[in-house]
Amino acid sequence: MSGYVGKLLRVDLTTGRMTTEPIPAAVIRDYLGGRGLGAFLLFTEVPAGADPLGPENKVFFSTGPLSGTLFPGACKMDVAAKSPLNSGYGSSSIGGKLAAELKFAGFDAIVVEGMSREPVYLLVQDDHVELRDAGHLWGRGAMTTEQMLKEELGEEMQIATIGPAGENLVRYACIHHDVGRQAGRCGIGAVMGSKRLKAIAVYGTGSVSVADPAAFLEVSRQAFQAVKSAETHEQWVREGTTKTTEWVNGTGTLPTYNFQAGAFEQAPSLYADVARSYVVSDKGCYCCPSPCGKYTYAPRYDLHIEGPDYETVGMLGPNVGLDDWQALVKANWLCDELGLDTISAGATISWAMECQAKGLLDASLTDGLDLSWGSAEAIWTLLERIGHRDGWLGNLLAEGSKRAAEELGQGSIAWAIQHKGMEQSAYETHSATAMLLSYMTCDIGGHHGRAWAIWNDISMGRDKVSPEKVDKVIELQHIRPLFDCLGCCRFLWVELRLSFDQYVAALQAVTGVKRSYEDLMHISERAWNLTRLYWMREIPEFGAAFDAPPPRFVSEPATYGPTAGVFTPRASMEIMLADYYQKRGWDANGLPTHQTLDRLGLLELSPWR
Amino acid sequence: MRLYADNARCSGCSACLAACSYHLFGQITTKRAALRVIPHFPVPGGYTVQVCTQCGECAAGCPTDAIVQNDLGAYHVVPELCTLCMACVDACPEGVVFFREDVPHTWECDLCGECIQVCGMDVLRLAE
Numbered sequence: 166m167s168g169y170v171g172k173l174l175r176v177d178l179t180t181g182r183m184t185t186e187p188i189p190a191a192v193i194r195d196y197l198g199g200r201g202l203g204a205f206l207l208f209t210e211v212p213a214g215a216d217p218l219g220p221e222n223k224v225f226f227s228t229g230p231l232s233g234t235l236f237p238g239a240c241k242m243d244v245a246a247k248s249p250l251n252s253g254y255g256s257s258s259i260g261g262k263l264a265a266e267l268k269f270a271g272f273d274a275i276v277v278e279g280m281s282r283e284p285v286y287l288l289v290q291d292d293h294v295e296l297r298d299a300g301h302l303w304g305r306g307a308m309t310t311e312q313m314l315k316e317e318l319g320e321e322m323q324i325a326t327i328g329p330a331g332e333n334l335v336r337y338a339c340i341h342h343d344v345g346r347q348a349g350r351c352g353i354g355a356v357m358g359s360k361r362l363k364a365i366a367v368y369g370t371g372s373v374s375v376a377d378p379a380a381f382l383e384v385s386r387q388a389f390q391a392v393k394s395a396e397t398h399e400q401w402v403r404e405g406t407t408k409t410t411e412w413v414n415g416t417g418t419l420p421t422y423n424f425q426a427g428a429f430e431q432a433p434s435l436y437a438d439v440a441r442s443y444v445v446s447d448k449g450c451y452c453c454p455s456p457c458g459k460y461t462y463a464p465r466y467d468l469h470i471e472g473p474d475y476e477t478v479g480m481l482g483p484n485v486g487l488d489d490w491q492a493l494v495k496a497n498w499l500c501d502e503l504g505l506d507t508i509s510a511g512a513t514i515s516w517a518m519e520c521q522a523k524g525l526l527d528a529s530l531t532d533g534l535d536l537s538w539g540s541a542e543a544i545w546t547l548l549e550r551i552g553h554r555d556g557w558l559g560n561l562l563a564e565g566s567k568r569a570a571e572e573l574g575q576g577s578i579a580w581a582i583q584h585k586g587m588e589q590s591a592y593e594t595h596s597a598t599a600m601l602l603s604y605m606t607c608d609i610g611g612h613h614g615r616a617w618a619i620w621n622d623i624s625m626g627r628d629k630v631s632p633e634k635v636d637k638v639i640e641l642q643h644i645r646p647l648f649d650c651l652g653c654c655r656f657l658w659v660e661l662r663l664s665f666d667q668y669v670a671a672l673q674a675v676t677g678v679k680r681s682y683e684d685l686m687h688i689s690e691r692a693w694n695l696t697r698l699y700w701m702r703e704i705p706e707f708g709a710a711f712d713a714p715p716p717r718f719v720s721e722p723a724t725y726g727p728t729a730g731v732f733t734p735r736a737s738m739e740i741m742l743a744d745y746y747q748k749r750g751w752d753a754n755g756l757p758t759h760q761t762l763d764r765l766g767l768l769e770l771s772p773w774r
Numbered sequence: 775m776r777l778y779a780d781n782a783r784c785s786g787c788s789a790c791l792a793a794c795s796y797h798l799f800g801q802i803t804t805k806r807a808a809l810r811v812i813p814h815f816p817v818p819g820g821y822t823v824q825v826c827t828q829c830g831e832c833a834a835g836c837p838t839d840a841i842v843q844n845d846l847g848a849y850h851v852v853p854e855l856c857t858l859c860m861a862c863v864d865a866c867p868e869g870v871v872f873f874r875e876d877v878p879h880t881w882e883c884d885l886c887g888e889c890i891q892v893c894g895m896d897v898l899r900l901a902e
């Protein structure tokens with residue numbers, strides 16, 4: 166089928182065997198590609214109960230049918246694995262130029278399995294595939310490694326690599342690419358590290374086929390035009406995701422001091438105009454007419470990075486009490502070079518800072534490091550210790566906030582702000598019921614990517630417990646992951662208001678197959694339920710208890726800002742969760758019913774029911 | 775008329791390369807374009823876009839007269855006449871006459887303007 170190559174590359178690191186396999190048409194029909202394909206392959210290929218850091222786990226790099234086409238933002242790839250952080254479904258989206266390059270090289274996906282004895286990297290140059298010694302790269306930073314490989318192999322090579330954090334099996338290690346793009350969440354960098362796969366380098370001279378070139382050219386032209394002329398284009402290109410900082414601070418949804426407050430007194434020193442004053446150049450993913458990447462230089466430390474993006478601003482800024490832009494750039498640089506997810510890193514450090522504030526981490530445990538809120542020195546040092554698993558504290562924090570709290574005990578789990586083991590990203594939810602529900606039910610843990618419902622909270626009444634909010638969360642959880650199935654960036658839909666109809670038209674022109682909006686939503690719902698089945702299979706006791714909110718938001722009032730004194734009654738979230746289960750066709754324990762699985766064609770994948 | 779590029783505005787997305795390749799060869803790829811985007815990372819950052827200035831050196835250097843001007847005034851290669859002698863490639867002061875092992879002729883910008891259509895940053899423009 167046009168748009169797809171129809172092939173995946175399978176790399177067995179244990180034996181060094183590399184094979185090319187067709188991707189069954191029925192899988193494309195039922196899961197579309199990208200995230201859907203990755204979820205299906207993870208479910209069907211990785212045995213139940215596999216150790217996330219053992220040889221049985223696999224990493225699935227999956228593009229979508231639009232990845233690499235001439236469509237605005239057609240740049241995304243889904244990276245899936247069993248997550249070492251949440252011990253369940255792991256998936257992370259990565260932009261840049263990797264997805265397009267892989268399609269040019271003649272593959273829709275790469276499956277990496279087994280475990281190498283020595284550090285290696287994978288080279289894919291059209292149909293020439295090779296595992297090469299990575300001894301000289303092992304131990305190096307992710308950005309450094311990318312640079313070294315480009316010098317070795319050529320500037321046009323697209324590189325995805327891990328840093329020391331991935332090698333050291335830090336549970337929230339990321340995969341780095343294209344100067345400042347990451348598959349950040351779920352710790353899939355550690356899965357690569359466990360396999361001793363340092364990097365993937367891809368170069369392709371082929372092209373992406375299109376079924377109906379005339380129709381495609383028309384929809385593509387219209388879409389580029391629509392993005393360029395969008396009212397929001399100018400601000401978006403100037404500020405990127407940092408445009409969010411001021412808005413969240415004003416609405417009391419900016420995580421501050423480990424989610425104790427929703428606003429930060431010094432937040433204006435981190436606003437978009439400050440960020441912009443350090444920008445050297447705009448930087449975009451493949452075929453993106455609205456680049457959000459802001460290549461930044463911090464003269465005080467002589468450091469260049471792409472970013473910081475809003476999530477990093479929130480988590481390594483106010484959430485750890487930091488108010489200095491250049492110090493934040495340095496923290497971001499350390500995460501990128503070490504190969505750490507800035508969100509989980511920020512939330513784990515903020516947990517540790519609160520532990521010290523509450524007297525649980527004295528100087529003997531921190532090797533004399535003072536973990537006071539806002540101490541740049543403490544943040545940088547902790548990032549280094551985490552990335553290298555240096556000392557007791559570095560090792561503790563490398564496990565993520567949930568495991569660290571279980572280890573430290575003394576009630577510290579109460580302020581580990583995480584869902585299913587994964588740290589909540591940068592929206593404070595003391596009074597934002599739809600966003601809190603979105604986090605509670607997100608299929609990878611505390612992530613905003615599936616349903617960015619915070620806006621609906623503000624527009625619908627933030628503490629309101631309404632069926633409309635539940636509907637909205639479910640709708641968003643179906644629409645937004647569809648972009649990850651298609652291989653496109655959702656920002657162009659969210660921020661530049663590209664209409665979904667244009668994606669439907671582009672998909673038809675590219676593949677030659679007409680798929681309606683309803684059909685696509687059905688696919689997304691199938692993928693959502695498949696990930697739920699995955700959790701059930703991996704964790705026998707899985708159920709509603711895993712969707713519970715972090716206690717902070719339902720028992721302790723926010724301490725500062727517009728929501729000061731407010732928290733969400735626990736009962737509110739129980740009502741919304743019950744409504745959510747019912748609307749999804751799940752039972753009271755949050756498990757899909759027989760009827761639901763039947764409706765979605767998932768019965769045969771759930772043999773234990 | 776020729777193409778101009780404002781380097782400082784380029785975000786390196788490569789849409790121009792894909793649109794150009796699609797126009798010239800009917801293939802969506804970044805490898806068959808008639809312009810070049812050169813990244814400068816990690817230091818100092820940013821991109822340089824190399825475009826054809828229509829100086830005509832390529833045509834002057836071609837021994838088989840395979841390079842002629844189209845109705846827009848663009849020098850372009852007539853595939854049937856090209857012997858792949860590389861004289862044009864060597865003659866081009868901007869490095870924007872292209873060749874590849876699997877293409878039986880060299881190629882260059884024909885001033886179609888497709889790159890301008892897809893550039894979200896208004897880097898490219900046509901002018902005298």
Ligand code: SF4
Nearest residue numbers: 449450453456457654
């Ligand atoms: S909006 Fe940002 S993340 Fe999305 S394609 Fe453009 S540069 Fe990439």
